[in-house]
Amino acid sequence: MVLNKRIKRVLLENKAQYIGSILLIIFSCFTFTLMSQFAGNFERLANEFQDGYVQEDASFKTDKSIGNLQELESAANAVIEEGMTFDFTVSEGETLRIFSKNDRVNLPAIVDGKELSGRGDILLSPVFAAANEYKIGDELTILDKSFTVVGFMALPNYIYPLKSEEMMMPLPGFGTAVISKEDFAAFEQGNSFFAVKFNNVDQNPRAQSIQFRELLKSRGIDIVQWTDIEDNKRVNIVAAEVDILNLVSKGVPTAILLLAVILISNVIRRLINRESVIIGALYALGYRRKEIYRHYLTFPLLIAIIGGIIGTILGVFPVRAMVSFMLTAFIMPLTGIELNPIRMIISFLLPILFLGCSGYFIIRKELRQSPVELMRGNKEKSKVNFLERVLKLEKLKFPTKFKIREQLRSLSRLAFLLFGVAVATMLLLWGFTLKSGFDNMLTDTGVYTFKYEYKFEDLRYESLPAGAEPFSASLFLSEADAKNDFYVTGIMPDSAMVTLVDESGAPLSTNQVVITKPIANQLKLKQGDTVDIVRKLDGHIFSVRIDSIAETYVGKFIFMPLKDFNQKFEMPEGSYMEAFSNELLDIPENQSYSVVSLDDKLAAVREALAPTQSMIGGLATIAFIIGTIVIYVVTSLIVEENRNIISLMKIFGYRKKEINSLILNSSTIVVVIGYIIGIPLTFAGIGVLVQSMEDSVGLTLPPLRIDLPYILIGFIVVMLTYELSKLLCRKKVNTVSMSEALKSGME
Amino acid sequence: MFIDISNLKKSYKSGVVINEVLKGIGMKLEKGEIGVILGPSGSGKSTLMNILGGIDRGDSGRVIVDGIEVNNLNDDALTDYRRGDIGFVFQFYNLVPNLTVGENIEVVSNISKSPLNTDEVLAAVEMQDKKHRFPRELSGGEQQRVSLARAIVKNPKLLLCDEPTGALDYFTSRSILLLLQQVNKKYGTTILMITHNAAIAAMANRVFKLRSGEIVEAAVNQITVPAERIEW
Ligand SMILES: Nc1ncnc2c1ncn2[C@@H]1O[C@H](COP(=O)(O)OP(=O)(O)OP(=O)(O)O)[C@@H](O)[C@H]1O
Ligand SMILES: [Mg+2]
Numbered sequence: 020m021v022l023n024k025r026i027k028r029v030l031l032e033n034k035a036q037y038i039g040s041i042l043l044i045i046f047s048c049f050t051f052t053l054m055s056q057f058a059g060n061f062e063r064l065a066n067e068f069q070d071g072y073v074q075e076d077a078s079f080k081t082d083k084s085i086g087n088l089q090e091l092e093s094a095a096n097a098v099i100e101e102g103m104t105f106d107f108t109v110s111e112g113e114t115l116r117i118f119s120k121n122d123r124v125n126l127p128a129i130v131d132g133k134e135l136s137g138r139g140d141i142l143l144s145p146v147f148a149a150a151n152e153y154k155i156g157d158e159l160t161i162l163d164k165s166f167t168v169v170g171f172m173a174l175p176n177y178i179y180p181l182k183s184e185e186m187m188m189p190l191p192g193f194g195t196a197v198i199s200k201e202d203f204a205a206f207e208q209g210n211s212f213f214a215v216k217f218n219n220v221d222q223n224p225r226a227q228s229i230q231f232r233e234l235l236k237s238r239g240i241d242i243v244q245w246t247d248i249e250d251n252k253r254v255n256i257v258a259a260e261v262d263i264l265n266l267v268s269k270g271v272p273t274a275i276l277l278l279a280v281i282l283i284s285n286v287i288r289r290l291i292n293r294e295s296v297i298i299g300a301l302y303a304l305g306y307r308r309k310e311i312y313r314h315y316l317t318f319p320l321l322i323a324i325i326g327g328i329i330g331t332i333l334g335v336f337p338v339r340a341m342v343s344f345m346l347t348a349f350i351m352p353l354t355g356i357e358l359n360p361i362r363m364i365i366s367f368l369l370p371i372l373f374l375g376c377s378g379y380f381i382i383r384k385e386l387r388q389s390p391v392e393l394m395r396g397n398k399e400k401s402k403v404n405f406l407e408r409v410l411k412l413e414k415l416k417f418p419t420k421f422k423i424r425e426q427l428r429s430l431s432r433l434a435f436l437l438f439g440v441a442v443a444t445m446l447l448l449w450g451f452t453l454k455s456g457f458d459n460m461l462t463d464t465g466v467y468t469f470k471y472e473y474k475f476e477d478l479r480y481e482s483l484p485a486g487a488e489p490f491s492a493s494l495f496l497s498e499a500d501a502k503n504d505f506y507v508t509g510i511m512p513d514s515a516m517v518t519l520v521d522e523s524g525a526p527l528s529t530n531q532v533v534i535t536k537p538i539a540n541q542l543k544l545k546q547g548d549t550v551d552i553v554r555k556l557d558g559h560i561f562s563v564r565i566d567s568i569a570e571t572y573v574g575k576f577i578f579m580p581l582k583d584f585n586q587k588f589e590m591p592e593g594s595y596m597e598a599f600s601n602e603l604l605d606i607p608e609n610q611s612y613s614v615v616s617l618d619d620k621l622a623a624v625r626e627a628l629a630p631t632q633s634m635i636g637g638l639a640t641i642a643f644i645i646g647t648i649v650i651y652v653v654t655s656l657i658v659e660e661n662r663n664i665i666s667l668m669k670i671f672g673y674r675k676k677e678i679n680s681l682i683l684n685s686s687t688i689v690v691v692i693g694y695i696i697g698i699p700l701t702f703a704g705i706g707v708l709v710q711s712m713e714d715s716v717g718l719t720l721p722p723l724r725i726d727l728p729y730i731l732i733g734f735i736v737v738m739l740t741y742e743l744s745k746l747l748c749r750k751k752v753n754t755v756s757m758s759e760a761l762k763s764g765m766e
Numbered sequence: 767m768f769i770d771i772s773n774l775k776k777s778y779k780s781g782v783v784i785n786e787v788l789k790g791i792g793m794k795l796e797k798g799e800i801g802v803i804l805g806p807s808g809s810g811k812s813t814l815m816n817i818l819g820g821i822d823r824g825d826s827g828r829v830i831v832d833g834i835e836v837n838n839l840n841d842d843a844l845t846d847y848r849r850g851d852i853g854f855v856f857q858f859y860n861l862v863p864n865l866t867v868g869e870n871i872e873v874v875s876n877i878s879k880s881p882l883n884t885d886e887v888l889a890a891v892e893m894q895d896k897k898h899r900f901p902r903e904l905s906g907g908e909q910q911r912v913s914l915a916r917a918i919v920k921n922p923k924l925l926l927c928d929e930p931t932g933a934l935d936y937f938t939s940r941s942i943l944l945l946l947q948q949v950n951k952k953y954g955t956t957i958l959m960i961t962h963n964a965a966i967a968a969m970a971n972r973v974f975k976l977r978s979g980e981i982v983e984a985a986v987n988q989i990t991v992p993a994e995r996i997e998w
Contacts, residue, residue, distance in 0.1 A: 418876070
């Protein structure tokens with residue numbers, strides 16, 4: 020059709036708008052493809068690993084060894100394997116948790132190198148090896164025995180290699196290692212634990228876990244520690260990560276796509292309006308409605324197809340790099356990348372569907388007029404909408420009036436600008452909130468004033484030297500919420516190691532029952548309430564009266580004096596399980612323990628900050644680009660629509676500066692409002708994320724706040740994009756000639 | 767002399783073809799007079815008026831308006847000249863569609879040093895009751911009145927009107943011409959008007975006939991006819 024020869028010309032005439040639209044579609048498809056393929060691969064790798072290498076359903080420790088494992092297995096319809104472990108300090112700040120190799124549950128997956136083939140071989144976690152510079156073939160001495168690193172491995176129960184479950188972040192100096200059972204036995208030390216995998220795949224593992232514990236009890240075996248895999252923070256954070264990725268992979272691209280839809284609808288409406296006279300003439304010449312529809316639909320479809328193809332293809336490339344990067348935090352074998360064809364097709368088709376539909380409706384609405392009406396043309400241009408009509412602006416100064424009218428003139432343009440700035444703001448502030456959160460984590464250590472945290476394998480009674488305090492802790496659940504667990508911790512009354520404050524900042528005595536804010540929020544508890552809690556280990560129910568609530572977000576804790584703790588929970592008098600200390604303690608050889616230093620925890624947070632920093636940089640860049648596209652497109656639309664007024668103003672003797680101020684600065688208020696709207700939207704978006712974190716890992720974050728400097732920086736960034744767009748459009752304003760108004764009549 | 771043009775030349779080049787639009791125009795108009803330019807389409811009327819109004823520049827020759835040599839002004843000075851001294855009325859009104867009548871007038875008073883009162887000029891064109899209407903709600907004649915009000919609100923020295931009645935019917939045209947005459951009397955504004963309609967020439971002090979870029983006749987009317995008595 021002859022008409023189609025115009026397409027290229029029309030596209031070139033309004034380059035900015037069409038390129039902006041295509042870029043938005045590319046962004047949308049890029050983020051969708053990248054995030055969804057990434058999330059899909061991550062989830063698939065996790066599932067393959069957990070199934071293929073027989074991840075445990077639970078792990079436990081008992082007070083005595085289990086006599087006949089085989090008989091117990093068949094009675095419980097489960098696979099049970101006893102493993103051995105101890106922590107070995109290779110050097111200062113470098114700790115290996117050494118396991119004996121399992122054959123039936125929690126099998127190590129070889130990531131690089133070979134399997135263990137005999138004595139003297141050792142497998143290391145690849146992340147530990149990389150952080151501490153071990154290569155395959157290196158020698159390693161453990162308790163005077165020499166080992167050769169034959170390969171790197173991943174353990175299904177140590178995907179997220181936390182040193183202790185109370186920690187939020189893995190330590191760079193902590194890793195796992197696997198040696199043969201024979202080598203381990205030769206050390207003649209370590210603790211034993213059991214990993215159990217239930218055979219009945221149809222029944223809920225938690226229910227089987229409860230039955231299994233009953234079974235053990237009935238045989239007189241006492242469980243001293245029990246962790247269901249769903250509660251295992253070294254594993255369940257994977258599910259949380261997948262949830263977050265899925266959420267982001269839907270939310271961000273949808274927002275950008277909607278932005279593109281609004282933009283294209285605007286552009287098409289303007290195009291048709293501008294050409295209504297031609298369209299009317301074409302009708303009069305005998306063109307069919309269908310042919311005209313098809314012609315105008317070409318524009319949105321072309322944009323959708325170009326943007327969709329480029330964005331989807333670009334999105335595929337970084338998937339492998341992203342997965343590899345992810346696997347430096349989550350230790351799993353990378354067996355390969357699979358692209359989900361359905362998600363590829365969705366990524367490609369979604370913009371076509373969105374733009375096609377919105378384009379069709381716009382075209383139908385605009386072309387419903389009769390040929391005569393169309394030929395009369397330009398009606399839309401001088402139409403005055405409801406808002407413009409009712410607004411009483413008389414009292415205002417002319418420039419203010421003019422700017423307000425300019426913005427209200429096209430409500431869809433206004434919506435696009437507001438929405439676009441809000442989306443850019445959200446991306447920007449989202450990054451900043453993460454950074455703020457980490458900053459606060461780094462500085463918010465006021466609660467704990469000790470340096471080391473010791474955990475003993477067996478109950479201890481010995482008194483501790485000055486500068487150290489004993490404590491005990493066990494995991495509990497509330498009766499109402501069986502998913503999110505918390506610690507009840509017995510500490511010294513008037514503890515010098517744990518300082519708690521109330522809402523007003525006044526110090527709280529630890530000679531009472533104090534609960535931290537996250538758990539008070541979760542269980543909706545007030546001061547003076549009594550709550551029933553369930554000990555996870557054995558399901559016993561206790562009731563506790565809350566004396567005070569502490570304003571701290573370091574974790575979910577109920578603190579009480581150690582003496583009361585022992586009494587209430589039927590622990591031997593004077594016993595304790597853990598200790599806070601400012602100095603390294605002198606512990607007799609025969610007592611096994613693990614120790615974590617607070618500095619290590621901070622180091623871990625700092626370590627974790629590095630990739631976040633680059634992610635924030637990325638988000639800020641995307642936000643900047645989207646902001647510039649949106650503001651530039653709107654500004655150029657404004658210039659385009661105001662050519663006549665600009666020309667008139669030039670005739671009337673307006674100076675360049677005055678025209679720029681009236682026309683280009685008219686969006687300032689809207690950009691500022693868009694930014695302000697973006698702030699609560701950011702919090703709402705983060706709220707959804709935080710909620711999903713809570714639901715899947717039970718991790719409570721402090722109420723997220725963005726520090727004021729970041730809000731200002733964000734504002735400056737958004738205003739910079741605004742200034743940049745204005746600068747780009749200034750030239751457009753300058754090129755409008757005075758003869759334009761002379762040649763045309765506006766009404 | 768308020769307007770003193772001599773030997774003004776202007777040509778447009780399109781490719782190799784040079785189109786001489788003004789071929790040495792000479793023209794004079796006293797302060798407070800009404801001048802009318804007549805001529806066939808394409809004879810260079812608008813070109814001449816644009817140069818006078820500081821929208822365009824002549825190639826050579828002298829254009830003096832109230833002592834200012836317009837052809838020698840740089841861009842900024844030209845802007846100031848238009849801003850301070852010149853009022854424009856166009857054939858197709860050129861009102862801003864999304865501004866009300868009052869606001870359309872403010873577009874100009876906004877940048878004037880000592881503008882007249884908006885209500886006063888609206889009253890002068892008998893449009894005071896339509897101040898809050900939008901242009902599309904007005905008839906062509908009403909729009910031209912607003913356009914006239916907008917041109918005179920800055921109290922210009924020179925009012926340039928390019929076919930102000932070109933799009934209007936007989937009676938409406940006459941009312942606009944009447945208004946122009948009133949403005950001329952009331953504010954002493956010098957007015958130069960382009961028209962195709964020879965009958966209108968009767969209300970002018972001076973009449974210039976243009977043909978192919980040359981003034982072929984410049985007549986002085988000793989007696990001007992009031993607009994309401996002009997007929998065609
Ligand atoms: N920007 C331009 N570039 C090239 N030629 C031009 C330009 N402006 C005007 N012309 C030419 O100059 C000549 C005079 O044009 P002008 O607009 O002054 O005529 P006019 O007398 O006002 O005609 P009308 O009565 O139709 O308005 C025309 O031949 C026109 O083609
Ligand atoms: Mg003309």
